[in-house]
Amino acid sequence: MSSTPSSDSRDTPSVPALSVRELRVEFPTRHGTLVALDDVSFDIAPGEILGVVGESGAGKSMTGNAVIQLLEPPGRIAGGEVHLGSQRIDDLDEDAFVPLRGRHIGMIFQDPLTSLNPLFSVGEQLIETIRAHLPMNHKQARGRALELLREVGIPAPENRLDAYPHQFSGGMRQRVVIALALAAEPELVIADEPTTALDVSVQAQILALLKRLCAERGTAVMLVTHDMGVIAETADRVAVMYAGRLIEIGPVEAVIREPQHPYTRGLMASIPGIETSRERLYQIEGAMPRLAAIPSGCAFNPRCPHATERCRRERPDLLPAGTSRAACWLHDPIDPVIPVSEEVAADGH
Amino acid sequence: MNDTRHTTTPPPRPGKLQRFLASDIVYSWKHQPVVILATLVTLVMFLGALFAPWIAPQNPFDPRQLDLIDAFAPPLTTSDFTGNFYLLGSDSQGRDVFSAILYGSRISLLVGFAAVLFALVLGTALGLMAGFRGGWRDALIMRIADVQLTFPSILMALLIFGVVRGFLPRSMHAEVAIIVLIVAIGLSDWVQYARAVRGATLVEKGKEYVQAARVIGLPARNILFQHILPNVMRPVLVIGTIGLALAIIAEATLSFLGVGMPATQPSLGTLIRVGQDYMFSGEWWILLFPGLALLMLALSVNLLGDWLRDVLNPKLR
Amino acid sequence: MLAFLIQRVFQAIFVMLVVALIAFSLFHYVGDPVLNMVGQEATEADRAELRTRLGLDQPIAIQFFQFIANAAQFEFGISYRSARPVTDLIVERLPATLELAIISAIFAVVMGIVLGIYTALNRGNWLSNFIMTASLIGVSLPTFLIGVLLIYVFAVELGWLPAFGRGETVRLGDWWTTGLLTTSGLRSLILPAITLGLFQLTLIMRLVRAEMLEVLRADYIKFARARGLSKRVVNLRHALKNTLIPVITIIGLQLGTIIAFAIITETVFQWPGVGALFITAVRFVDIPVMAAYLMMIALVFVVINLIVDLLYYAVDPRLRVQGGAK
Numbered sequence A: 001m002s003s004t005p006s007s008d009s010r011d012t013p014s015v016p017a018l019s020v021r022e023l024r025v026e027f028p029t030r031h032g033t034l035v036a037l038d039d040v041s042f043d044i045a046p047g048e049i050l051g052v053v054g055e056s057g058a059g060k061s062m063t064g065n066a067v068i069q070l071l072e073p074p075g076r077i078a079g080g081e082v083h084l085g086s087q088r089i090d091d092l093d094e095d096a097f098v099p100l101r102g103r104h105i106g107m108i109f110q111d112p113l114t115s116l117n118p119l120f121s122v123g124e125q126l127i128e129t130i131r132a133h134l135p136m137n138h139k140q141a142r143g144r145a146l147e148l149l150r151e152v153g154i155p156a157p158e159n160r161l162d163a164y165p166h167q168f169s170g171g172m173r174q175r176v177v178i179a180l181a182l183a184a185e186p187e188l189v190i191a192d193e194p195t196t197a198l199d200v201s202v203q204a205q206i207l208a209l210l211k212r213l214c215a216e217r218g219t220a221v222m223l224v225t226h227d228m229g230v231i232a233e234t235a236d237r238v239a240v241m242y243a244g245r246l247i248e249i250g251p252v253e254a255v256i257r258e259p260q261h262p263y264t265r266g267l268m269a270s271i272p273g274i275e276t277s278r279e280r281l282y283q284i285e286g287a288m289p290r291l292a293a294i295p296s297g298c299a300f301n302p303r304c305p306h307a308t309e310r311c312r313r314e315r316p317d318l319l320p321a322g323t324s325r326a327a328c329w330l331h332d333p334i335d336p337v338i339p340v341s342e343e344v345a346a347d348g349h
Numbered sequence B: 001m002n003d004t005r006h007t008t009t010p011p012p013r014p015g016k017l018q019r020f021l022a023s024d025i026v027y028s029w030k031h032q033p034v035v036i037l038a039t040l041v042t043l044v045m046f047l048g049a050l051f052a053p054w055i056a057p058q059n060p061f062d063p064r065q066l067d068l069i070d071a072f073a074p075p076l077t078t079s080d081f082t083g084n085f086y087l088l089g090s091d092s093q094g095r096d097v098f099s100a101i102l103y104g105s106r107i108s109l110l111v112g113f114a115a116v117l118f119a120l121v122l123g124t125a126l127g128l129m130a131g132f133r134g135g136w137r138d139a140l141i142m143r144i145a146d147v148q149l150t151f152p153s154i155l156m157a158l159l160i161f162g163v164v165r166g167f168l169p170r171s172m173h174a175e176v177a178i179i180v181l182i183v184a185i186g187l188s189d190w191v192q193y194a195r196a197v198r199g200a201t202l203v204e205k206g207k208e209y210v211q212a213a214r215v216i217g218l219p220a221r222n223i224l225f226q227h228i229l230p231n232v233m234r235p236v237l238v239i240g241t242i243g244l245a246l247a248i249i250a251e252a253t254l255s256f257l258g259v260g261m262p263a264t265q266p267s268l269g270t271l272i273r274v275g276q277d278y279m280f281s282g283e284w285w286i287l288l289f290p291g292l293a294l295l296m297l298a299l300s301v302n303l304l305g306d307w308l309r310d311v312l313n314p315k316l317r
Numbered sequence C: 001m002l003a004f005l006i007q008r009v010f011q012a013i014f015v016m017l018v019v020a021l022i023a024f025s026l027f028h029y030v031g032d033p034v035l036n037m038v039g040q041e042a043t044e045a046d047r048a049e050l051r052t053r054l055g056l057d058q059p060i061a062i063q064f065f066q067f068i069a070n071a072a073q074f075e076f077g078i079s080y081r082s083a084r085p086v087t088d089l090i091v092e093r094l095p096a097t098l099e100l101a102i103i104s105a106i107f108a109v110v111m112g113i114v115l116g117i118y119t120a121l122n123r124g125n126w127l128s129n130f131i132m133t134a135s136l137i138g139v140s141l142p143t144f145l146i147g148v149l150l151i152y153v154f155a156v157e158l159g160w161l162p163a164f165g166r167g168e169t170v171r172l173g174d175w176w177t178t179g180l181l182t183t184s185g186l187r188s189l190i191l192p193a194i195t196l197g198l199f200q201l202t203l204i205m206r207l208v209r210a211e212m213l214e215v216l217r218a219d220y221i222k223f224a225r226a227r228g229l230s231k232r233v234v235n236l237r238h239a240l241k242n243t244l245i246p247v248i249t250i251i252g253l254q255l256g257t258i259i260a261f262a263i264i265t266e267t268v269f270q271w272p273g274v275g276a277l278f279i280t281a282v283r284f285v286d287i288p289v290m291a292a293y294l295m296m297i298a299l300v301f302v303v304i305n306l307i308v309d310l311l312y313y314a315v316d317p318r319l320r321v322q323g324g325a326k
Helices: A060-067 A124-134 A138-151 A170-182 A200-217 A228-234 A252-257 A262-269 A309-313 A342-348 B002-008 B018-030 B033-050 B096-135 B133-151 B153-167 B170-187 B190-206 B208-217 B220-255 B268-278 B285-312 C002-029 C035-037 C044-053 C061-074 C086-123 C126-140 C143-157 C183-216 C221-224 C232-269 C274-283 C287-316
Strands: A016-030 A032-044 A049-053 A074-085 A105-108 A188-192 A220-225 A237-242 A247-253 A319-321 A324-326 C168-173 C176-178
Touching: A016 A049, A016 A060, A032 A060, A032 A074, A032 A188, A032 A220, A049 A060, A060 A074, A060 A220, A060 B096, A060 B133, A105 C035, A105 C221, A124 A138, A124 A170, A124 C232, A138 A170, A170 A188, A170 A200, A170 A228, A170 C221, A188 A200, A188 B268, A200 A220, A200 A228, A220 A228, A220 C035, A220 C287, A228 A252, A237 A252, A237 C002, A237 C044, A247 A252, A247 A262, A324 B220, B018 B033, B018 B285, B033 B096, B033 B285, B096 B133, B096 B170, B096 B190, B096 B220, B096 B285, B133 C002, B133 C287, B153 B170, B153 B220, B153 C287, B170 B220, B190 B208, B190 B220, B208 B220, B220 B268, B220 B285, B220 C143, B268 B285, B268 C143, B285 C126, C002 C061, C086 C126, C086 C176, C086 C183, C086 C274, C086 C287, C126 C143, C126 C183, C143 C183, C183 C274, C221 C232, C232 C274, C232 C287, C274 C287
Parallel strands: A032 A247, A049 A220, A049 A237, A105 A188, A188 A220
Antiparallel strands: A016 A032, A016 A074, A237 A247, A247 A324, A319 A324, C168 C176
């Protein structure tokens, strides 16, 4: 498989490692159906790292859980398609999906303290995972486990294999979690806030490790985080989510330097120290709507300085904007909305 | 529900909080058919016990009203000799089973309520003292509680019952049985109240208003009764409601074991013990109807207690 | 670990001492032991002599010490009622109670865990709902009523099983009699064992279910699924082990309760065990028997508590291995 990372998957000739099309996730509740993900589409090429950012509740973790089909009940995929390589996977039932997890899609969770079962040694958990996917006997699997621990940078792995999770520090535990996720060499890894729970000093090490291992194996990575710093450092492309929708996607450089969606602009302006230093951080007025009360048209329209009647009525698709694509009528090639007060909105651009 | 609540426990100061609480309770009540049913059964049995002298065809405790000639009348029969109608049959003494159940539940409920009240007052007082005063009193009370908690409360009740009887002359046993029962069950059950109250008292004690009250020199008694007590009543009421079902069961169990109410003053448990002897000879009604009455009472009071706990405080176990 | 264990042993000894003190006080202050033993007709001289023989003229502290020394050798004096050594009475009835308690405990634990797992994994299907409702009734019902109703249905109406007694027993060794080796003994055991175990069964089941539902929501379960482990491995290897740790404590304590509740079951089924002996003692204020029974039950509870603590260490590596690399 080709592992040349491409800057934008639209031009990638090979089959993407993951392709998500018009994905829709619903939560039926007593008070009606909540739409948690609405019309989300993106690709990740083999060896590519796609960062997914957004506020909490924007649907970034939900996207990862939907891809690996670990949605909390009663959540369910209500529409769209998910393809892993050339195989469609969103319509598989639980029994058919189990062999995919770990073998073809790995997952890393936020908190290494709670991701590992405290009652089983690290070795037991590695060996059971390896043997679930690869035709190995116990001894071979043990050898492979040692190799994996060495690869993720655990010193003296032969002494640590029989240790229990509580005997490892947070950073070391997350290394073990990465080893577990990569144990069967999956083509795609979903990393859900992999460094959020770690000390700042350890974060960079873990990210570098993840990046190196995935590059070596040509593994595609979906990196879910709310931390733009992590994205800037690690990802090739970035997808921005808002209220269950994908509102902007493009190369990391482009999205950070020239954000195209008014929400992304606000988001970038509110991050300290990426571009310029300013005395007071920018704040976007208002708050992201609850899932039960998403406004019609563009979900961002009540907070958007450029909002027009059309924004309130009609939902924009992802439209080409610079080297990115953004879901905003500002970029409508036929009838663009005229930005009303660019300086106020982007403050400092 | 409000009716039974007022009879079960002394209501704490009524006010805004109380009314707010009530509305929550009423809402949850309306949405659970099982709870509504349990309330109705409990209510019917409470009223039946309360008005037993007016409802029951005879007084089963009064030997002059019993006619041996009517012994073992099956249910729904009218006696050829006395013309008495026996709805649920009669026992070996010619005692009307229906009347015996009404009078029996009266004793069961009386002992249940009194034992809970006794345990509640004792436990709350000790818990307040342990939590508020601390020091050796706290240590002593909580150690005793720990040791007592090691043993099931029915065993404690049995033991206390045996000891108290040991102190009393044998001739008094039958007369004071009801009081001994109340004390035994109450003493076996105070620990839970004490623990909950102590915990809540420690929490309240740390709060600023209590600190402030102490700083301005309010007497300890005022702080305790005006500030802390009202705040610890909620868990106490919840434990009390569940405790009622347990106390009723404990009384029935002791009486069944032959160490509770005597056969001359039967509670539901005593009736079942007596009825067990006739089960083999075909007089099933002497056993079965008191058994069903106890079953319904215990089940519905338990359901109500569970429900009330969930509504008032989901954290309490 | 050793320090913790020593602390628990001391706590156990403390509980035993407190119970011994209570038992001793019973002996000493409830009624007059001499009067109880020789009766009203004995002369003053007879009484004084007995008083000296029993050591009742000694200072209280020495008497208490003597009581503990005797208790440590299973020596509890003579029953007021049957005029036989209490120890003999208990020993000849102990096998019946232990067999009943152990069979009920196995029934309660096995069924409780199995049903708890089933209802947790199949939440909302009709069978789980039915089991949960039935368990609520089981928790609310007094043990003796369950026993009486079981007798009525299976012994009186259907005539399938014996209504009372232990059936035929076989003598094993010096003093152990068992009902487990004869058909009538086994048949006699069924109803009492169910009666005694039912309450604990429902309790264990509800506990296992609640704990398991809690564990199934844990991150490591989700991660175990994300690693591609099969449903079976996730539920029965990972979730079950984590569920059972908190459950062990309660189950241990419940086993002690089973021996105490045997009092009720033995009365219902006229089972010739120590519980029935105790009830008779309470009814007739037979203090030596009450005191001995109390000490025995306390010992059982204390030993079970200690075993539970040890089991904890065996199952939970967080306690077993202390410290660790940073």
